[in-house]
Amino acid sequence: MTDIIIHCAVALLFPPLLLGIIGKTKAAFAGRVGAPYLQPYYDLIKLFRKGSVFSETTTWVFRAGPVVTLSATLIAVLLIPLGRHAAPLSFSGDMILFAYLFGLSRFFTTIAALDTGSSFEGMGAAREVTFSCLVEPTLFFTLITLARMSKSLTLSTILIYPTPAIWLAAGASMLLLVGALFITLLAENCRIPFDDPNTHLELTMIHEVMVLDHSGPAFGIILYGAALKLFILGAVFVNVALPLATGNPLVDWAIFVVAMMALAVAIGVVESVMARLRLVRIPQLLVGATILSAFALLLVLR
Amino acid sequence: MSAFADQLLVLVMLINLVMLGTSRLVFSIRAVAVQGVILGILPGLINPFSGHLAGITAGIILAKGIVIPYLIGNAVHKAQIRREVEPFIGYVSTLLLGAVFTALSFAFAEKLPLAPEHKDLLFVPASIATLLTGFLILTTRRKAISQVIGYLVMENGIFVFGLLLTEAMPVMVEAGALLDLLVGIFVMGIVINHISREFSSIDTSRLRALKEE
Amino acid sequence: MLFALVLLPLIGALFAWVVPDNRLRPLTLPVVATIHLVLTALLVGNAPPPSPGGWIWLDPLGKVVLLCISLLFAVCAFYAVGYLAYRQKRSNRILCMGLLVCLSAMGLVTITQHLGLLWVALETTTVSMAPLIYFNQNARSIEATWKYLLICSVGIALALLGLLFLAYSTYVAHRDATLLLGPLMASARELNAGWFHAAAIFLLVGYGSKMGLAPLHTWKPDAYGEAPGLVGALLAGGLVNCAFLSILRVYQICLASGTEIHFFQQTLVGMGLVSMAFAAVFMAHQSDFKRMLAYSSVEHVGILAIGLGLGKGGLYGALFHLLNNGLTKGVLFLSSGNIHRSYSNKTTDVVKGALTRLPWSGGLFLAGFIAITGSPPFSPFISEYTIVSSAFIEGRHLVGWLFLLFLVIVFIGMALTVLPMVMGAPPTDTEPTDYEDRLLTVGPPFFMMAVILVLGIWPPGFLVTLLKDGAVMLGAQP
Numbered sequence: 001m002t003d004i005i006i007h008c009a010v011a012l013l014f015p016p017l018l019l020g021i022i023g024k025t026k027a028a029f030a031g032r033v034g035a036p037y038l039q040p041y042y043d044l045i046k047l048f049r050k051g052s053v054f055s056e057t058t059t060w061v062f063r064a065g066p067v068v069t070l071s072a073t074l075i076a077v078l079l080i081p082l083g084r085h086a087a088p089l090s091f092s093g094d095m096i097l098f099a100y101l102f103g104l105s106r107f108f109t110t111i112a113a114l115d116t117g118s119s120f121e122g123m124g125a126a127r128e129v130t131f132s133c134l135v136e137p138t139l140f141f142t143l144i145t146l147a148r149m150s151k152s153l154t155l156s157t158i159l160i161y162p163t164p165a166i167w168l169a170a171g172a173s174m175l176l177l178v179g180a181l182f183i184t185l186l187a188e189n190c191r192i193p194f195d196d197p198n199t200h201l202e203l204t205m206i207h208e209v210m211v212l213d214h215s216g217p218a219f220g221i222i223l224y225g226a227a228l229k230l231f232i233l234g235a236v237f238v239n240v241a242l243p244l245a246t247g248n249p250l251v252d253w254a255i256f257v258v259a260m261m262a263l264a265v266a267i268g269v270v271e272s273v274m275a276r277l278r279l280v281r282i283p284q285l286l287v288g289a290t291i292l293s294a295f296a297l298l299l300v301l302r
Numbered sequence: 303m304s305a306f307a308d309q310l311l312v313l314v315m316l317i318n319l320v321m322l323g324t325s326r327l328v329f330s331i332r333a334v335a336v337q338g339v340i341l342g343i344l345p346g347l348i349n350p351f352s353g354h355l356a357g358i359t360a361g362i363i364l365a366k367g368i369v370i371p372y373l374i375g376n377a378v379h380k381a382q383i384r385r386e387v388e389p390f391i392g393y394v395s396t397l398l399l400g401a402v403f404t405a406l407s408f409a410f411a412e413k414l415p416l417a418p419e420h421k422d423l424l425f426v427p428a429s430i431a432t433l434l435t436g437f438l439i440l441t442t443r444r445k446a447i448s449q450v451i452g453y454l455v456m457e458n459g460i461f462v463f464g465l466l467l468t469e470a471m472p473v474m475v476e477a478g479a480l481l482d483l484l485v486g487i488f489v490m491g492i493v494i495n496h497i498s499r500e501f502s503s504i505d506t507s508r509l510r511a512l513k514e515e
Numbered sequence: 516m517l518f519a520l521v522l523l524p525l526i527g528a529l530f531a532w533v534v535p536d537n538r539l540r541p542l543t544l545p546v547v548a549t550i551h552l553v554l555t556a557l558l559v560g561n562a563p564p565p566s567p568g569g570w571i572w573l574d575p576l577g578k579v580v581l582l583c584i585s586l587l588f589a590v591c592a593f594y595a596v597g598y599l600a601y602r603q604k605r606s607n608r609i610l611c612m613g614l615l616v617c618l619s620a621m622g623l624v625t626i627t628q629h630l631g632l633l634w635v636a637l638e639t640t641t642v643s644m645a646p647l648i649y650f651n652q653n654a655r656s657i658e659a660t661w662k663y664l665l666i667c668s669v670g671i672a673l674a675l676l677g678l679l680f681l682a683y684s685t686y687v688a689h690r691d692a693t694l695l696l697g698p699l700m701a702s703a704r705e706l707n708a709g710w711f712h713a714a715a716i717f718l719l720v721g722y723g724s725k726m727g728l729a730p731l732h733t734w735k736p737d738a739y740g741e742a743p744g745l746v747g748a749l750l751a752g753g754l755v756n757c758a759f760l761s762i763l764r765v766y767q768i769c770l771a772s773g774t775e776i777h778f779f780q781q782t783l784v785g786m787g788l789v790s791m792a793f794a795a796v797f798m799a800h801q802s803d804f805k806r807m808l809a810y811s812s813v814e815h816v817g818i819l820a821i822g823l824g825l826g827k828g829g830l831y832g833a834l835f836h837l838l839n840n841g842l843t844k845g846v847l848f849l850s851s852g853n854i855h856r857s858y859s860n861k862t863t864d865v866v867k868g869a870l871t872r873l874p875w876s877g878g879l880f881l882a883g884f885i886a887i888t889g890s891p892p893f894s895p896f897i898s899e900y901t902i903v904s905s906a907f908i909e910g911r912h913l914v915g916w917l918f919l920l921f922l923v924i925v926f927i928g929m930a931l932t933v934l935p936m937v938m939g940a941p942p943t944d945t946e947p948t949d950y951e952d953r954l955l956t957v958g959p960p961f962f963m964m965a966v967i968l969v970l971g972i973w974p975p976g977f978l979v980t981l982l983k984d985g986a987v988m989l990g991a992q993p
Contacts, residue, residue: 169305172312287394288323291401292316298408299312302427414709417687433676440669446661453668460676467682467692471631475694478635479675486642486668493649493661500654509658512737 004088006253011077014257015227016040018234018264025268040227047220055213057117065112066214066221072105073228079155082235083256084245086156093153095143099136102188105225106132113210124209127279131194131206134286135187138180141293145177146240148300159236162243176296178241183289185237185267187282189230192271194282234263307347310340311428314462315404318435321455322400323393325385327378330451331371337432337458338366345468348423358468358476362461365480370454370487377491378447381498391442403434425466432459446494446504450487457483516563517571519554520581520622523547528615532608540611541599547615548585548592551622555585559981569697570629575984579834580760581625582981583841586966587752588618590959591745594849597955598745601856609646610746616643617749624757630678630694633761634671637725640754641667648742659734659741666734667725674721674761677714681768684710696764703771715775718765719782726758728820729790732813736797739809740861744852747805751812751848752841759819759837763989766823770990783824784914790817791921798928802862805855807932808847811887814925815840821918822902823989825909830986832901839895839970840887842963847883849960850876854936856950863932868941875957877937879964884933886967888926894970 020037027034036042054062078089079098110125147153149170150161167174187194190207197208211222238259246252277285317333317340324330342363349355378384389396407430414426436456440449464471498504527547534540558573559582565572573581595614599607620639627633641664649660678694685699686692687707693699699706724731739747762783769775794814801807819840822833851861853876858866869877886893889900899922906915941947970978987993 171305172309175309176312176316284323284394284397287397288319291319291397294401295312295315295319295404298405302408414713415687415707417683429676437669440665449665453665453672456669456672460672460679463676463683464679467679467686471682471692471694472629475629475631475635478632479638482635482638482642486638486664489642489645490664493645493657493664496649496652496657497661500657506661509661511655512658512662512740 003085003249007078007082007085007088010082010253010257011228011231014260015231016044016224018230018260019227021261021264022268022271025265026272029269029272040223044220044224047223048217050216052216052218055116058115058213062112062115062213063218065108065115066218066225068108069105070221070225070228072101072108073225073232076101077228077232080232080235081156081159081239082253083239083259084160084252085249086160090154090156095147095153095155095158098155099139099143102139102229103136105229109210109222113213116213118213121210121212124206127206128210131187131282131286134283134290135184138184138286138289138293139188141290141297142177142180142184142240145173145293145297145300148297149173159239162240163245164243167243170300173296173299174240176292176299178237180289180293180296181233181237181240183285183292185230185233186270187286187289188233189226191267193274193277193285196276231260234260238263307344308422308424310344310347311424311462314340314428314458315431318404318432318455319397319400321439321451322396322435325393327384327445327447327451328375330448331374331378334374334451334454334458335367335371337455338370339363341366341458341461341465344462345465348465349469352469354473355468357473361477361480365484366454366458366461369484373487373491374447374450374454377450377494380495381447381504383445383447383498383504389443389448396438396442400435400438403438404431407431407434420466425462429459429463432456432462435459444505444507446490446497446506449506450490450494453490454487516554516558517566517573517626520551520558520626521619523550523554524615524619524622528612528619531611531615537603537607538600541596541607544592544595544611544614545589547618548589551618552585552589555581560977565628569695570632571626572628573626574628574988575981576760576763576834576988577625578981579838579985580756581622583756583838584618584621584625584753587748587841587845587963588614588621590845590963591748591849594956594959595745597953597959598743598852598856600955601950605650605652610650610743613643613647614746614749617647617753621753621757624760628696630681630696630699630764633764634675634678637674637722637757637761638668638671640757641671641725644746644750644754647746648738650743650746651741656741659737662734663738666731670721670724670731672721673717674725677717677719677721680710680714680717681706683707684714696767699768700771703768704773706772708774711772711775712778715765715769715779719762719779719786722758722761722765723786726755726762726816727790727813728786728816729793729813732790732793732816735813736806736809739812739848740803740806744805744848744850744855747808747852748845748848751808751844755812755816756837756841759816762820762823766989776990780824780826783820784911785824787817787820787822787824788914788917788921790814790820791918791925795921795924795928798925799931801928801932802864804851804863804866804932804936805848805861807929808844808851811847811925811929812844814921815844815887817921818899818902818918821906821914822898825902825905825911825914826989827991828905828908829902830989830991831982832898832905834982834985834989835901835974836895836898839893839898839967842967842970843883843887843893843895846879846960846964846967847887849956849963850879850883853950853952853956854880857947858945859948860945863936865942865945866936868937868939870937871939872941872947873952875952875961879957879960881933881937882964883960884929886964886971888929889922892968892971894967894974897971897974 019040024034079087079094081087110128113121113125146158150158152158190197195206242259317337321330321333342359346359408427410430411426433456436452439452494504501508527543531540531543559578562573617640620636623636645660645664649656682692682694684706688705690702727735769779790813794810798810819833822829854869855861857873886895889896903915903918
């Protein structure tokens with residue numbers, strides 16, 4: 001029971017802090033002081049206090065977009081184990097639900113973007129869908145590989161399965177999975193080198209262009225949902241990459257939170273040292289990630 | 303130790319994929335060099351130490367890791383070429399083909415019985431996958447230098463398999479094979495140089511004067 | 516003694532490197548070649564016992580190939596002196612060195628019993644020949660060199676993988692991994708079948724591409740077409756035979772295994788027929804006579820493969836044909852080199868009436884054509900007849916008839932190119948170059964032509980015994 005409460009609390013309150021840490025890291029690299037760690041929270045509070053403006057050409061789809069996206073993401077967060085603790089909600093085959101919840105949220109984001117009728121947002125939607133076609137196989141291959149190793153279809157089992165012993169025995173596959181997962185993490189959350197979350201008015205961006213017409217609380221929901229998505233994939237990554245378990249639940253929670261913060265710093269570092277890729281190179285890297293995860297599966301199947 | 307050898311073999315296969323995906327020649331050359339060095343380290347991991355072994359390790363690292371990359375790098379420098387511009391088949395497609403070939407080589411390796419002490423090692427699939435990757439580079443790229451790199455990758459694939467037999471092979475044969483490879487690459491480097499002088503390019507698709515009418 | 520076959524040409528190469536004078540340097544070739552020929556004659560007559568460890572031994576198969584190479588090289592060496600006198604503008608240092616290094620490596624191919632060493636030697640011949648194809652240093656020859664180098668290197672690399680598979684098949688059979696012919700043959704029945712089968716395929720593909728068996732022959736017309744005549748002669752008569760000897764070694768092991776041999780023979784016959792078919796198709800309307808000779812070479816490696824694949828009586832024919840083809844190709848390439856020099860063109864559009872302009876070279880080319888297409892009384896007739904008759908004796912009627920059909924097509928195709936070239940009146944609109952037939956450019960091929968005639972009419976007894984010994988090693992009835 002305690003674990004469930006901690007799970008929900010961490011999952012609901014922690015995500016925006018990750019964005020704050022990433023921002024701070026980037027500021028440190030650029031030699032600036034940067035916004036405070038809690039800035040994303042202030043932004044969210046500010047947005048929720050504002051009123052909304054809806055274009056007359058939009059329909060209910062546009063308003064449903066952010067809400068459905070957030071609720072799908074919220075269900076997904078209940079399915080994944082955090083640290084070494086099983087998820088509050090788990091059943092056999094939930095990994096498929098997990099993957100499709102992402103699909104659902106993406107579908108509503110893009111259809112809401114298309115609903116505005118703006119060619120600009122349509123372009124963003126097209127790109128988002130194209131690239132996600134290439135990202136999804138990676139996620140699936142990764143989950144299948146882990147499922148195969150742990151002989152289970154439950155997320156709580158397969159994500160808690162990696163242990164230091166497994167790492168020693170199947171290091172190559174695990175390393176491949178971690179590489180593929182990191183690329184997925186960056187691509188799914190529209191981070192550099194795939195997309196730049198800070199630009200809003202460039203022809204090259206992907207995700208941000210789709211949410212240009214949202215304002216006020218709706219935009220706040222989108223921002224919060226994005227942070228939550230980063231948190232979820234980050235948690236999957238941390239579970240695979242850092243298979244430490246002490247046995248003491250509270251220490252494990254602490255390890256998990258610290259690991260997530262470290263991951264945020266790592267993302268910040270990547271964003272600081274890398275330039276955004278040219279649009280034509282992105283599929284190449286994504287296909288590369290797919291091959292990495294497929295290769296890991298091959299090694300496990302052998 | 304053999305588990306570590308396996309991880310290195312996976313790395314060899316990953317380098318294959320990297321080479322299929324990149325257009326930068328200098329990068330490919332470095333990747334081949336890294337592959338060569340890994341090839342040099344591997345025999346030490348699966349065989350007990352001996353003078354023969356040390357000689358092989360030194361020879362492979364020197365030839366494949368240093369001298370040959372230097373020779374090709376030199377040719378690249380002289381021909382003033384940095385990228386493979388347009389291969390006959392695109393990068394993403396060759397990358398996918400490479401992945402398919404890698405999967406096939408795993409299937410192929412299943413068919414051949416290994417000696418008990420090599421049972422769980424990845425030598426055979428790694429060898430075949432590298433061989434096929436080399437072949438893929440050789441056939442899909444236009445630049446003479448890329449073709450030489452493909453040939454080298456192929457040779458690396460063959461060497462990966464040869465490592466299983468390090469103890470059994472006489473030094474003379476291995477040294478001879480390395481020397482032949484070295485001289486072969488040297489001659490290819492010279493030929494590339496002449497091609498670039500003769501055609502002001504090292505694009506082998508320009509070599510098409512000789513054919514049946 | 517045997518090592519002298521390898522060392523002598525290397526010393527000669529060193530010497531050729533040191534000599535500064537472009538006129539004197541080619542003289543090292545006939546000197547080395549003569550000593551080499553004498554050594555060969557002594558060794559073939561009285562071979563020393565196998566070296567301790569069994570790495571070096573001149574067996575009958577090696578003797579046949581060595582005899583052919585040494586004789587051909589001697590002829591080419593004398594010819595080279597005369598030929599290079601016309602090419603004084605170009606430094607011949609690399610050419611002389613390359614020829615000698617190649618001779619050394621070819622010698623090593625014939626005397627070694629260790630398949631690994633044989634591979635190394637074969638690869639050395641490939642690499643050392645590459646600069647020679649590029650002797651003319653123009654765009655066409657660089658293209659030919661590139662294709663030759665790349666395709667042959669890749670082929671040879673595949674053969675190396677085949678060798679490793681072979682060694683591993685002994686390892687899996689719980690024996691010491693080895694590549695020595697003797698132990699391999701002794702344990703051939705116990706070798707792991709899967710690995711051995713894979714090894715045989717890779718070796719056949721690898722050495723086959725080096726030998727120029729279709730469909731791995733694509734480099735051949737280019738390389739033969741652009742190389743100087745004497746390099747072409749050594750490629751067609753020397754390197755091809757070395758590659759064939761390597762295939763013979765694999766054949767020996769397959770034979771000893773008892774099971775693999777059927778597959779190997781069938782594949783050889785198939786590839787041989789495909790080679791002949793390719794040659795027959797591409798030889799028609801071939802206006803470049805050097806390329807035509809290349810296709811003729813493809814045809815004849817096909818004949819060799821068929822002879823080997825048929826087994827029994829065909830084996831004697833194949834071994835004899837190895838010798839005949841090598842020498843006849845020598846005559847053709849050397850005399851075609853002379854014609855090329857005189858017209859400075861190698862297409863039949865320009866080259867006409869060679870018999871009038873160059874009675875000796877033209878005559879030799881014509882005689883060579885008659886010999887290579889298998890007409891009596893020259894020796895290729897006998898070897899081809901032996902092979903085709905063994906096909907009918909074995910009941911392989913389809914093979915026999917196809918063989919004859921391809922021979923006829925090749926004859927017609929080749930005649931359509933050769934006859935207009937040799938007969939008729941020389942073109943009046945182009946001036947002949949300063950080349951004229953001299954003793955050194957015509958004598959050597961003439962001598963070789965005489966040898967072919969003698970072999971055809973009265974093959975010397977020791978040679979027949981040698982060929983029979985060789986055929987017995989390949990499984991023929993004694």
